Amino acid sequence: MEEKISFSLNGKRTEITTDPSQTLLWVLRNQLGMTGTKFGCGSGFCGACTVLINKEPTRTCMLPVSDIAGKEIITIEGLGRNGKLHPVQKAFIEHDALQCGYCTPGMIMTAAGMLLKNPAPTRQQIIEGLEQNLCRCGAHTRILDAVETASKEMKGGK
Amino acid sequence: MKRTDTKIRVQSEPEISGIKRRSFVKLLGGGIFIFLQPWNVLDLLSLPADQARSLTKDYNAFLQIAEDGTVRCYTGKIEMGQGPITSLPQMMADELNVPLERIKMIMGDTDLCPYDAGTWGSQTIQSFGPAMRAAAAEAKGVLVDLASAKLRVPASQLEVKDGMVIDMKNPKNRVTYAQLAKGKKLEKVLEVKPALEDYKKFTYVGKPYKHVDAKIKVTGEAKFAGDLKLPGMVFARILRPPSHGAKLTTVDVSAAEQVPGTQVVRDGDFIAVLNEKRDRADEAIVKIKAEYSFNELKVNDKTLYDRMVGADSRVNVVRSSGDLEAGLQQSDKIFESEFHDPYVAHAAIETHTALAKLEGDKMTVWASTQSPFGLQDGIARDLGFAREKVRVITPFVGGGFGGKGAYQQGVEAARLAKLSNKPVMLVWTRDEEFFYDTFHPAGVVRIKSGIDKEGKIKLWDYNLYYAGARGSDTIYDVPNVKMTSYNQNMDAVQIHPFGTGAWRAPNNNTNTFARESQIDIMASEAGIDPLEFRLKNLKDEKMIACWKAVADKFGYIPAKTPSGRGIGIACGTDAGSWVAFMAEVKVDKNTGKVQVVRVACAQDMGLCVNPQGSLIQMEGCIMMGLGYTLTEEIQFEGGNIKNRGFDTYEIPRFSWTPKMDCIILDRMDQAPKGGGEPAIIAIGAIVANAIHDATGARLYRVPLTPARVLEALKKV
Numbered sequence: 001m002e003e004k005i006s007f008s009l010n011g012k013r014t015e016i017t018t019d020p021s022q023t024l025l026w027v028l029r030n031q032l033g034m035t036g037t038k039f040g041c042g043s044g045f046c047g048a049c050t051v052l053i054n055k056e057p058t059r060t061c062m063l064p065v066s067d068i069a070g071k072e073i074i075t076i077e078g079l080g081r082n083g084k085l086h087p088v089q090k091a092f093i094e095h096d097a098l099q100c101g102y103c104t105p106g107m108i109m110t111a112a113g114m115l116l117k118n119p120a121p122t123r124q125q126i127i128e129g130l131e132q133n134l135c136r137c138g139a140h141t142r143i144l145d146a147v148e149t150a151s152k153e154m155k156g157g158k
Numbered sequence: 159m160k161r162t163d164t165k166i167r168v169q170s171e172p173e174i175s176g177i178k179r180r181s182f183v184k185l186l187g188g189g190i191f192i193f194l195q196p197w198n199v200l201d202l203l204s205l206p207a208d209q210a211r212s213l214t215k216d217y218n219a220f221l222q223i224a225e226d227g228t229v230r231c232y233t234g235k236i237e238m239g240q241g242p243i244t245s246l247p248q249m250m251a252d253e254l255n256v257p258l259e260r261i262k263m264i265m266g267d268t269d270l271c272p273y274d275a276g277t278w279g280s281q282t283i284q285s286f287g288p289a290m291r292a293a294a295a296e297a298k299g300v301l302v303d304l305a306s307a308k309l310r311v312p313a314s315q316l317e318v319k320d321g322m323v324i325d326m327k328n329p330k331n332r333v334t335y336a337q338l339a340k341g342k343k344l345e346k347v348l349e350v351k352p353a354l355e356d357y358k359k360f361t362y363v364g365k366p367y368k369h370v371d372a373k374i375k376v377t378g379e380a381k382f383a384g385d386l387k388l389p390g391m392v393f394a395r396i397l398r399p400p401s402h403g404a405k406l407t408t409v410d411v412s413a414a415e416q417v418p419g420t421q422v423v424r425d426g427d428f429i430a431v432l433n434e435k436r437d438r439a440d441e442a443i444v445k446i447k448a449e450y451s452f453n454e455l456k457v458n459d460k461t462l463y464d465r466m467v468g469a470d471s472r473v474n475v476v477r478s479s480g481d482l483e484a485g486l487q488q489s490d491k492i493f494e495s496e497f498h499d500p501y502v503a504h505a506a507i508e509t510h511t512a513l514a515k516l517e518g519d520k521m522t523v524w525a526s527t528q529s530p531f532g533l534q535d536g537i538a539r540d541l542g543f544a545r546e547k548v549r550v551i552t553p554f555v556g557g558g559f560g561g562k563g564a565y566q567q568g569v570e571a572a573r574l575a576k577l578s579n580k581p582v583m584l585v586w587t588r589d590e591e592f593f594y595d596t597f598h599p600a601g602v603v604r605i606k607s608g609i610d611k612e613g614k615i616k617l618w619d620y621n622l623y624y625a626g627a628r629g630s631d632t633i634y635d636v637p638n639v640k641m642t643s644y645n646q647n648m649d650a651v652q653i654h655p656f657g658t659g660a661w662r663a664p665n666n667n668t669n670t671f672a673r674e675s676q677i678d679i680m681a682s683e684a685g686i687d688p689l690e691f692r693l694k695n696l697k698d699e700k701m702i703a704c705w706k707a708v709a710d711k712f713g714y715i716p717a718k719t720p721s722g723r724g725i726g727i728a729c730g731t732d733a734g735s736w737v738a739f740m741a742e743v744k745v746d747k748n749t750g751k752v753q754v755v756r757v758a759c760a761q762d763m764g765l766c767v768n769p770q771g772s773l774i775q776m777e778g779c780i781m782m783g784l785g786y787t788l789t790e791e792i793q794f795e796g797g798n799i800k801n802r803g804f805d806t807y808e809i810p811r812f813s814w815t816p817k818m819d820c821i822i823l824d825r826m827d828q829a830p831k832g833g834g835e836p837a838i839i840a841i842g843a844i845v846a847n848a849i850h851d852a853t854g855a856r857l858y859r860v861p862l863t864p865a866r867v868l869e870a871l872k873k874v
Contacts, residue, residue: 019435019437019438021437022435022437022438023437026435026436026437029384029385030387030393030435030436033387034378035378035381035384035385036377036378036379037378038382038384038507038508038556039384039509039585040507040508040509040588041588041803041804042587042588043588043803043805045588045803045804045805046507046588046804048507075378076376076377076378077377077378077379080377085376085377089376089377092372092376093368093372093373093376096368096369096372096770096774098239098369098372098375098376099239099240099241099369099557099774099778100238100239100506100507100508100554100555100556100557100558101239101371101372101375101376101380101554101556102382102506102507102508102556102557103507104375104376105376105378108376126812127812127813127815128813130812131811131812131813132811133812134507134804134809134811135507136504136505136506136507136557136559136782136809137239137557137778137782138777138778138779138780138781138782138810139774139777139778139781140781140810140811140812140814140815141777141781141815141818142774142777143812144812144815
């Protein structure tokens with residue numbers, strides 16, 4: 001039973017006809033071509049599938065796509081604006097805050113969402129904000145540094 | 159510039175592997191090609207039989223100077239975060255004298271890249287790197303020869319700079335690599351090592367470069383195997399047994415077939431559902447009703463260790479020097495300990511993934527694998543394809559750590575593509591990833607050692623049960639040593655109930671934990687500061703240099719243990735490199751929880767090609783090492799893996815992050831050694847030793863969980 005679902009995806013009005021009980025993760029990846037959002041565990045424990053829904057970092061691997069009707073979705077592909085990288089993306093490059101890069105989109109989306117709510121987090125708040133995102137390569141200390149740098153840049157209004 | 163003194167042989171009709179080389183050249187168009195013959199036959203002999211494809215009939219890498227001046231390096235190595243996509247071009251740029259950005263890596267494609275057994279063992283830079291540098295040096299020699307003819311000046315009068323060959327007497331008389339390659343289809347075979355560039359002249363090697371793939375990885379553009387899509391592609395889920403050793407007895411797939419769009423495919427006990435939508439495949443697979451018979455080993459994570467030491471094992475004396483009886487006589491104090499190490503999972507965030515497509519009689523598989531050629535062989539062997547009819551392509555790999563040397567998912571995807579004649583995407587679930595992982599093997603180490611009145615080690619009787627010997631060297635200067643390994647006696651007993659394999663610095667974590675704990679036990683009993691005790695017993699200059707560097711960085715102040723400070727130290731060797739570590743921990747004596755506050759590590763890895771990438775590898779090793787040290791342990795009953803998710807199998811998190819100080823010793827004049835693994839080997843030992851220093855409690859088993867810490871505290 002397919003249905004029409006309308007929402008905003010990376011700033012564009014989007015309407016798709018789809019089976020509404022599918023998860024947002026696989027609709028994004030397989031129907032909408034947004035493969036930056038990754039599958040890591042399928043049960044919400046790793047954070048690789050995180051996107052922003054109405055500015056809130058949200059895991060998509062267990063979320064029915066019907067839930068996003070009328071909402072604003074931002075994926076890693078839509079985080080930069082006007083061809084410019086988001087400050088968190090820039091800071092990840094600057095700090096070399098990744099290795100294999102597989103958890104990276106989920107990390108960046110979680111951090112970007114955290115900074116929307118709290119533009120000047122303490123180191124401890126950054127740790128708490130990312131605590132439920134897993135990285136196996138062990139880029140943790142550089143990721144924390146990157147998010148700190150990004151928060152400073154964003155406070156400066158850049 | 160230096161001329162190479164190599165005789166260059168142009169083969170018009172190469173007698174070996176000609177077809178493969180011809181096809182490379184055909185596929186890749188014009189330019190100048192340099193082929194490499196591997197000279198290290200020993201590397202080849204050490205390969206497992208099924209991977210020992212004859213390298214002598216094949217060529218191990220090659221370079222292409224394309225007609226636009228781009229330099230391409232084709233290698234069977236893969237990029238999984240460890241950074242060769244950045245560091246290999248650094249090495250090549252220096253040998254060829256071209257700007258770094260002109261070099262492109264083409265990695266892990268079995269049709270384009272010559273054979274390579276796999277990316278593991280910290281071998282890319284230390285073994286492949288020198289061969290690749292030699293190819294680059296050869297390429298430069300060829301280009302200078304061509305330039306000499308074109309510019310009509312002797313080669314000795316030419317210098318190479320930024321991809322240009324310049325007449326030193328008349329700098330306007332110059333020609334670019336692109337111009338030299340234009341219209342050429344020149345093949346050169348490299349057989350002898352040419353002279354390499356002097357390390358003092360390196361422009362790129364030894365300087366820090368950030369990951370060249372960072373930009374595409376922060377924007378989501380970077381493609382991993384699961385990100386690919388083909389017309390008509392279906393997702394697969396495979397029916398899995400509940401435990402290793404279980405056998406399917408009855409099955410009813412009718413309910414699965416009712417899930418819209420589902421096709422059930424079956425080949426004996428191999429049953430899978432296919433659906434264009436992944437969520438529907440997930441829904442269908444759980445609707446299959448299956449029953450199994452069980453014939454599992456009667457063993458679990460608690461009884462395993464007794465089973466190992468009690469088994470009728472194959473006993474092998476690996477090393478022996480001096481006389482243990484004399485060692486006993488010379489010793490004033492004797493120490494006997496037994497250390498346990500469990501099964502540990504690789505747990506990369508990307509699960510094993512593969513996309514397979516059958517076109518006519520040719521199978522193409524895009525896979526997350528550390529061994530594209532291994533997978534090619536696996537498909538040829540298991541599914542009856544001729545090897546040249548199988549192409550494996552490796553996109554970016556989302557973490558490997560040894561676990562993606564196993565390629566079961568690639569063979570499964572190919573099998574399903576063959577059965578269904580559709581492009582099949584197989585993305586293992588997290589449950590499958592834990593179930594089919596080739597775990598770090600559990601093991602037991604028993605050590606009997608002795609020291610004299612001065613604190614010199616006189617006896618070292620080392621017994622290793624069911625883990626590998628890597629890292630089991632005594633390191634210390636001991637006159638009476640015996641190292642015995644106990645392995646599976648195939649006729650008598652099966653020990654491991656499921657697959658085991660290489661896990662970052664395979665088995666070295668087990669051996670270094672045991673050895674360095676034992677050293678600490680002896681130092682403490684002798685009433686000697688643990689660093690002083692080690693230095694007293696070490697002769698290895700490189701190890702001593704690492705100790706000096708790390709102690710300086712850490713600000714080490716000597717003290718007898720337990721000092722109450724929570725400082726632990728350890729050292730070891732791995733992948734040709736030397737490492738020494740110091741750590742500080744806090745132990746909550748009420749809860750048993752351990753927080754690692756800071757870690758310092760000094761590493762001698764010979765020539766360090768990319769100090770930035772190497773530091774990142776060291777930091778990654780330390781973080782990952784905290785996992786096996788503090789929480790990671792596979793729980794099992796027979797063949798059933800009980801913890802198959804990140805809720806029950808806990809890997810390191812941000813709140814664990816210690817302050818890290820990593821130092822790489824300057825060894826520019828030496829050969830490069832491994833950098834992806836050494837800094838993980840002693841994390842278990844430094845933390846266990848630090849817990850002892852903080853509390854007096856000694857732990858003999860990783861992971862050092864709160865329950866085990868509390869238990870050990872009771873004995874203080």
